[in-house]
Amino acid sequence: MTPVTPVTPVTPVMPVMPVMKDTKDTRRNGFSLVELVLAMALLLTVTGAAFALLGSAEDRLAVEPEAADMQQRLRAAVTMLHHDLSQAGAGPIAGARPGPLTTHIAATLPYREDPQDGDGPGTFRADAVTMFYVPGTTAQSTLAAALPARAGWARVNHDPGCPITDPACGFADGMAVLVFDGTGASARFTVTDVQGDALALVHDGTDSGYVYGAGSTIVEVVARTYFLETDAASGTTRLMRGRANGGADVPVADHVVALAFAYGRESRPDGVPVELPPATLVDGPWVPDAVSPNRFDADLLRIRSVEVRLRVQSAIRALRGPAGVLFNEGGTSQGGRRWLPDLEVRFRVRPRNMNPGT
Amino acid sequence: MGIVIVLLVTVLMSAIGAVLALATAADMVIAGHFLRAQEARHAAAGALEVAVGEFRGLPDWNGVLDGSVRSAHAEGPPSGVRTVAGQPVDLGQLRSLLECQQLASCTDAAVAAVTADRPWGADNPRWRLFRYGTWRAVAQAPSAFYVVVLVADDPSELDGDPGRDGPAGTPGAGRVRARAEAFGPGGAHAAVETLLERNSLNPAEVRVLAWRFTAAGTPGQS
Numbered sequence A: 001m002t003p004v005t006p007v008t009p010v011t012p013v014m015p016v017m018p019v020m021k022d023t024k025d026t027r028r029n030g031f032s033l034v035e036l037v038l039a040m041a042l043l044l045t046v047t048g049a050a051f052a053l054l055g056s057a058e059d060r061l062a063v064e065p066e067a068a069d070m071q072q073r074l075r076a077a078v079t080m081l082h083h084d085l086s087q088a089g090a091g092p093i094a095g096a097r098p099g100p101l102t103t104h105i106a107a108t109l110p111y112r113e114d115p116q117d118g119d120g121p122g123t124f125r126a127d128a129v130t131m132f133y134v135p136g137t138t139a140q141s142t143l144a145a146a147l148p149a150r151a152g153w154a155r156v157n158h159d160p161g162c163p164i165t166d167p168a169c170g171f172a173d174g175m176a177v178l179v180f181d182g183t184g185a186s187a188r189f190t191v192t193d194v195q196g197d198a199l200a201l202v203h204d205g206t207d208s209g210y211v212y213g214a215g216s217t218i219v220e221v222v223a224r225t226y227f228l229e230t231d232a233a234s235g236t237t238r239l240m241r242g243r244a245n246g247g248a249d250v251p252v253a254d255h256v257v258a259l260a261f262a263y264g265r266e267s268r269p270d271g272v273p274v275e276l277p278p279a280t281l282v283d284g285p286w287v288p289d290a291v292s293p294n295r296f297d298a299d300l301l302r303i304r305s306v307e308v309r310l311r312v313q314s315a316i317r318a319l320r321g322p323a324g325v326l327f328n329e330g331g332t333s334q335g336g337r338r339w340l341p342d343l344e345v346r347f348r349v350r351p352r353n354m355n356p357g358t
Numbered sequence B: 001m002g003i004v005i006v007l008l009v010t011v012l013m014s015a016i017g018a019v020l021a022l023a024t025a026a027d028m029v030i031a032g033h034f035l036r037a038q039e040a041r042h043a044a045a046g047a048l049e050v051a052v053g054e055f056r057g058l059p060d061w062n063g064v065l066d067g068s069v070r071s072a073h074a075e076g077p078p079s080g081v082r083t084v085a086g087q088p089v090d091l092g093q094l095r096s097l098l099e100c101q102q103l104a105s106c107t108d109a110a111v112a113a114v115t116a117d118r119p120w121g122a123d124n125p126r127w128r129l130f131r132y133g134t135w136r137a138v139a140q141a142p143s144a145f146y147v148v149v150l151v152a153d154d155p156s157e158l159d160g161d162p163g164r165d166g167p168a169g170t171p172g173a174g175r176v177r178a179r180a181e182a183f184g185p186g187g188a189h190a191a192v193e194t195l196l197e198r199n200s201l202n203p204a205e206v207r208v209l210a211w212r213f214t215a216a217g218t219p220g221q222s
Helices: A019-028 A033-087 A298-302 B002-056 B091-100 B108-112 B135-139
Strands: A128-133 A140-142 A152-155 A176-180 A186-195 A198-203 A217-220 A222-230 A237-243 A250-254 A256-267 A273-275 A305-312 A343-349 B081-084 B087-090 B128-134 B146-153 B175-183 B189-198 B206-214
Touching: A033 A128, A033 A222, A033 A250, A033 A305, A033 A343, A033 B002, A033 B206, A222 A256, A237 A256, B002 B128, B002 B135, B002 B146, B002 B175, B002 B189, B002 B206, B087 B091, B091 B108, B091 B128, B091 B146, B128 B135, B135 B146
Parallel strands: none
Antiparallel strands: A128 A222, A140 A217, A152 A198, A176 A186, A176 A217, A186 A198, A222 A237, A237 A250, A256 A273, A256 A305, A305 A343, B081 B087, B128 B146, B146 B175, B175 B189, B189 B206
16 A cells, blocks of 8 residues: 655745845835934025025115115216316307306306205305306307396397307397306396397396496306205105206205215315315305395305215115114114115316316 | 925026126116216317317417318328227218218318308318327227317308418407317217417417317217
């Protein structure tokens, strides 16, 4: 008998994963504490740096456009002041009295000259200036008949230099004109009508009994005045340019917090101008006399240079720090990264017409 | 999550950077124009002063007025095109614009025509080139500007001859108009005009009777 071999039950062979494989799977399903800490630290560092840069960029975004605006306001103000100051005192090139205005009248006044809303002779304002010059037009002649210092008609001569076909020598309706006679007296008028060689004039100033004789010079004139004004609506100060002949004042630059003019006379041998103290410009002697409405201090004829100091501030209070050296008017900014200090410029103009022989 | 935050911040920063770059670039352009405009004015004024110094040394201004005498420092013939910072400056056109307000050469009739800007007829100024060249050569300093000084007779004269100074004692005698123009990069252009008077007793004494900025290409207009 064949012995029966007991059947060995077949044990299903289960695949046994090696220990090494088990370990690998465990790592794939998670991070160790060290890895997590490292990852978080890295993430925090990168995110922190990004936000720090973002904050800095935000600060620059808030400050830079305003900084550019301040620069532009300063450039506009400097350009206009320099343009007018450079030409101050330019006189007629035709007629009986060619040459700089300063040989006849004061072409630069240390105050706001305005018949309606200005300062009077004998005033010194460091934050205002008025200047006169004759533009390069043909409206330069002499009076053919006497002219009182009040509204009326004036007849002009057809002097050499006048347009050959124009009996009015280039004078036109609306033109601002200056009359002077060589004694230091002067008066400004506005032309309201022209008929032949006759001009209808309105007197821009206080009428007086003074009479400008035949032969007095009559020329077109540009009268410019610069001053600081506080805007009632916003309470801010701004640089204004006025036409001293009664025209409308126009703002030149907003948020101008300082404007100062200083006057110099002939320079020392080393080229440094000598300042004319304000007191000397208001104490006389007076030209043409002490009672004339258009009198001026004779020392004004000694002006050879004008120094200008101009300061603008940020229009945004949140970009201004506490009042002090950097800020004329304090603001609400707490940190230096959002500070936009005031900008200040100083320049000196030596008007060529006030230095004719050099 | 972290990568998303970083990406968002990067995008935001890029946008801010772009805005800042644009604003800064615009301000730099404006500042550059301002700077060149200022340099143009100073170059024109400086060139005129240098020319006035040369006038003092001339025994007679008639040679200047008829174009036969020029500055010893004039660069080349008084005509043709010069290139200034890549832009042409035509000396002939410059004269034509002043004498008859056109680009083409002026005829005698056009020069003597009575217009609003030139109302003196036969005494209308005929501008002559006196000194022209680089501002660098004058200022002895780096500059891309080109300066031109022109001279004309005083239109107050009634002699009908703009190529010759009037006889002593007549209106306008001993006086000439001088004009300087400066051309620079970016179209910068400025002009200054003056009226000079010579002392008949001391020819070396020259006075500036009037000095003004003028609109470029338009004599006399401030």
